[in-house]
Amino acid sequence: MKKLIIVGAIASCLASNMASAANYVIDTKGAHAFINFKIKHLGYSWLHGRFNQFEGEFNYDAKKPNDSAIKLVIDTGSIDSNHAERDKHLRGKDFLNVSKYPKAKFESTDITFNDATKGTVTGNFTLHGVTKTIHFDIQKLGEGSDPWGGYRTGFEGNTKIKLADYGIEYDLGPASTHVDLGLYIEGIRK
Amino acid sequence: MIRNSRNSYGWIAIVFHWLSAFVILGMFALGLYMVDLSYYDPWYRDALTLHKSIGVLVAVLIILRLIWKYCNAQVGEIESHRKFAKLQSRLASLAQVAMYLFLFVLFASGYLISTADGRGIDVFNLFMLPSMGEIFDQQSDIAGLVHLYVAWTLISVVSIHALAALYHHFILKDLTLKRMCIPQTEK
Numbered sequence: 001m002k003k004l005i006i007v008g009a010i011a012s013c014l015a016s017n018m019a020s021a022a023n024y025v026i027d028t029k030g031a032h033a034f035i036n037f038k039i040k041h042l043g044y045s046w047l048h049g050r051f052n053q054f055e056g057e058f059n060y061d062a063k064k065p066n067d068s069a070i071k072l073v074i075d076t077g078s079i080d081s082n083h084a085e086r087d088k089h090l091r092g093k094d095f096l097n098v099s100k101y102p103k104a105k106f107e108s109t110d111i112t113f114n115d116a117t118k119g120t121v122t123g124n125f126t127l128h129g130v131t132k133t134i135h136f137d138i139q140k141l142g143e144g145s146d147p148w149g150g151y152r153t154g155f156e157g158n159t160k161i162k163l164a165d166y167g168i169e170y171d172l173g174p175a176s177t178h179v180d181l182g183l184y185i186e187g188i189r190k
Numbered sequence: 191m192i193r194n195s196r197n198s199y200g201w202i203a204i205v206f207h208w209l210s211a212f213v214i215l216g217m218f219a220l221g222l223y224m225v226d227l228s229y230y231d232p233w234y235r236d237a238l239t240l241h242k243s244i245g246v247l248v249a250v251l252i253i254l255r256l257i258w259k260y261c262n263a264q265v266g267e268i269e270s271h272r273k274f275a276k277l278q279s280r281l282a283s284l285a286q287v288a289m290y291l292f293l294f295v296l297f298a299s300g301y302l303i304s305t306a307d308g309r310g311i312d313v314f315n316l317f318m319l320p321s322m323g324e325i326f327d328q329q330s331d332i333a334g335l336v337h338l339y340v341a342w343t344l345i346s347v348v349s350i351h352a353l354a355a356l357y358h359h360f361i362l363k364d365l366t367l368k369r370m371c372i373p374q375t376e377k
Contacts, residue, residue: 077328084306085238088330172229 022057022069024153024187032154032186035074043175049081049090051104058187060153062143065113070121072183074104094170101129109133116140121157130166134159138183151189158182191373194262198365198374203262206255207370211348213248214293217241218345242304243314249297256290268364278354285351292344295336302333 026033035051056072077098079090091098105126113119122135136159143153160180163169193200199207224237267279304311305321306329312318326332358366365374 077331082307084309084324084330085304087307088303088334091331170229 022059022071022190024058024060024189026054026056026058026072027152027186027188028053028055032152034182034184035072036182036184037179038182039172039179040175042173047081049079051075051078052080053078056185058155058185060140060187062116065116065119066111068108068111068113068119070106070108070111070123072106074106076102076104076127095168096128101127104128111138125161127161128166128168132161132165134161146188152186153189154184154186156182156184194259194265195373196263196266197268198369199265200262200373202258203255203265204370204373206251206258210248210251210255213244213251214344214348217244217248218341220244221341239312242300242311245297245300246311246313246319248293252290252293252297265369268358268366270362270364272362282351282354285347285354288347289344289351292340292347295340296344299333299337299340303330303337306330306333 033054033056035054036048037050038046038048041047051074053075054072056070058068058070060068076096077091079087079096079098081087081090090096103126106123108121108123110122111119112122117140119138119140120135121138122133124131125134136157138155138157141154141156144151146152158180160178162178164177191200192202194203220237220241224233224241227234227237301311301319302325305319306324308321308323310318310320355367355370358364359368368374
């Protein structure tokens with residue numbers, strides 16, 4: 001029991017260290033960050049949408065890129081596919097069940113850069129109450145001073161998830177079992 | 191015979207009554223049916239289009255019905271000296287007011303579900319009921335819950351209303367149900 005408490009205390013210290021180590025806040029205030037998705041419609045075309053509300057922080061230093069980390073919390077209820085009736089359906093029990101699972105989360109466990117801009121993120125993604133480890137490629141787009149006295153860095157990353165892996169079993173047809181997620185973030189250095 | 195009299199409904203009110211009754215019960219069934227259709231069901235889209243189009247027309251029907259009601263003589267109560275007759279007739283009027291009220295809540299909430307994204311409601315390709323946009327946060331979800339619960343509440347009151355009519359007809363053996371089916375001649 002004592003051990004557990006000590007381990008817990010160390011873990012929470014580490015966790016808070018990770019949080020305080022984050023030197024960038026994602027610019028959701030100015031909407032310079034997007035979490036987009038697309039899914040095949042019947043196998044004939046793409047349906048696009050996005051999550052309008054989320055927040056997050058990341059840690060990045062061009063000198064120590066492999067010490068990077070990112071944490072994102074998404075309000076699942078903010079899903080927006082530009083169609084009220086569809087969005088209502090997506091928020092309901094057939095899909096995201098947002099009253100039961102109002103948040104989706106991603107927290108990286110490892111970020112490895114292969115060169116100056118390209119890398120791979122590994123982390124735990126929680127959606128619909130199910131947590132899975134995923135990894136996907138990211139790319140740093142650029143960094144530098146902005147015209148208003150701040151300092152910004154931007155990344156993009158794409159991944160594909162299988163809906164059934166997260167307990168979302170509604171049948172949209174054989175071409176629509178996976179969703180592509182696109183992460184486009186710009187962070188402002190604190 | 192066309193207009194209402196002091197002791198009976200006229201044909202117009204009778205047609206309004208039964209038309210609303212059948213359409214509203216049908217809409218309740220259609221509503222429950224359509225939300226459980228699978229994506230590949232041929233009715234997945236048409237059931238909703240039909241529900242929305244009929245819904246707008248029912249709103250028009252009910253407004254016309256209320257206008258007609260107030261342009262006509264008030265149909266009086268059927269005289270009775272039974273115990274609780276007064277109380278029952280007050281409850282009956284309350285149920286009628288409640289049904290109208292719930293219907294308007296259904297019209298409003300149904301409209302708010304579909305129009306939250308700025309899209310209007312296309313009524314049988316005849317005309318477009320314009321959207322007022324998103325008036326409040328989480329509009330389609332909140333309106334959707336209200337729509338579902340009020341529909342069930344309405345149908346509960348409708349059931350009581352129908353049982354009460356049968357009670358009048360078969361147990362009390364009075365004209366309550368008959369005068370809503372065929373206009374009664376003046377006595």
